[in-house]
Amino acid sequence: MIEELIDRAAAEDDSAIEELTVIADSDPEKLAPYLGSLLDRDVLWPGKLYRAADADVVRRVVERIDGGGTPDRLNHLLIILAHTAHPLAESAMRRWSTHPPAGADKLYVGVLDYAREGGWTVGPDGRRRDLCGGTAYLWMMREAPRRADGGTCPWCTSPLWIAAELDTADPAVGAALAHTGWSGRLVIETCHFCACYATLYSQVTPAGTTAWWAGNTRPDYLGSLEAEDPPSLTPIPGAVRHSPYQASAWDRGGSTMGGRPDWIQDAEHPDCPGCGQPMDYVGLIGGADLDEYGEGAYYLHLHQPCGFAAVNYQQS
Template identity: 65%
Template sequence: MIDDLVRRAAGDDDVAVEELSEIADSAPARLTPHHGLMLDHDLLWPAKLYRAADEQTVRRVIERVDAGADRLSLNHLLLVLAHSGHPLAELALRRWASQPPPGAGELHVGPLDYAQEGGWTIDADGSRRELCGDVAYEWLLRAPAPGRAGDSPDRKTCPWCSSPLWVAAELDFGKQAVVTALWHTGWSGRLVVETCYFCACYATVFSEVTPDGGASWWPGNIAPAYLPKDEGPEEPPALLPVAGPRRPSPFRASAWSSGGSTLGGRPEWIQDADHPGCPGCGQRMDYLGLIGGSDIDAGEGAYYLHTHQPCGFTAVNYQQS
């Protein structure tokens, strides 16, 4: 059945591509025996189909890159390697960072920057770091308990648009689901993710945070020139995400569907991967979860939440089609 889907997808059958993508999200290892056929048919997109690529597949992709590929194929091949996360893929991307492969000069980013698409990065000390966790839970939007952060009459407001700041998430690392989903962040205690519901749609908004639940607007945030003016304050959502059932796969977040908001796991990016650089050190920030617009107010787009524990920052950015 999967071989037939591969052949149909290679022939631009969108339904087959969707079915393969569903397998990649639910049980990526099921596609491993079929990667050779995918490469034979030049089926390189979506790159997430190669999440569970084995050594043989990764070697074939590396050989194609080293042999030279047109710009579109090179972009797709690098994405395949990033999504595989395989140690050989990591070594190749490191090598190409200093010895670019043929055609790399036409890419928009360097080869090693592609790692972020697969949810990992190389830190300044040269070590690999996973930006995402391997366990995910549904994030259910619920009315918050009385006394939550930001409930006081003198709520903090956004310095850019004067809207009340939005507490997008309150994470208690004393709860098992939070610890299990976000172990990769290194956090303990409480983590409050505070932002502007309106302005985060136009720029990444950073906050300084402490393990006792403290959160404050980072003074270094810079409003973009295209931020709408004079639209008046906007009331943020009254709902707060709470962990629900564990998802069967870390790849089951959805930026499109109702019920797709997810704690931990891997994000579904609407556009390119965008793990913000930490304002304190420049390293890529760890991913916390996704809140879909369809779960907030039946809207589109999604908010992506991040943190960097060593420097004490959170970030919220947004994508839409």
């Protein structure tokens, strides 16, 4: 069945690629024995198909980049390597960051910045850091009456929206946030409207306090704005997901705490205002779960050492 999908994918059948993507999200290991043949057939997109690539496949991708024969495919090949997060991929990407491969002059970001597509980064200390967790839970929406003492957005005066109210005392929350190092309560408050136009940062503490960050920069093109009511919903953790890759930014029921983000556009792990390093990923709330006609997705982030949370938004 997978062989047949690969045949169709090689003939640029979008529905076959979609089916392979569903397998890559729900059970990536299932594709592992077939990734060599996928590479042979030059099916390089989407890169997440290669999540479970073994050393052999990773080595072949690295050799193809080093060979320099297809510099126009460098972008796709680097995204594949980022998704594998394999040590061989990491060491090649480190090497190329100082000795760029053929085609690197056409890239929009540095070779090592591609790591973020796979949810990891190399810190200033030279050590690798995973930005995402290995365990994911369904996020279910529940009605949340607005707090009488709630703040308003300094830009548009809308009441702020509690995008998440978490406590690591809940074992599910503790597991989903383990990679962040957070311990205690975590309230992530944002403006549901302005977050669609700029990454909004807040300062948070394990006591559950949250405050709008004074350094948030309003985009010039946001003119005068009218207040809008935020969603009346806030997420609560549900069942554990079968794999950490099952968030969906598109489908109803796709909202997910922990695991890996389903980016609609390129990966966008925001940089922490405190230290400049990419923040850890917390979860995704799909527009489809907030509103019948909702679209796009809100992505939640945290940097525990600096006490910053962030919310950004993507749509197609």
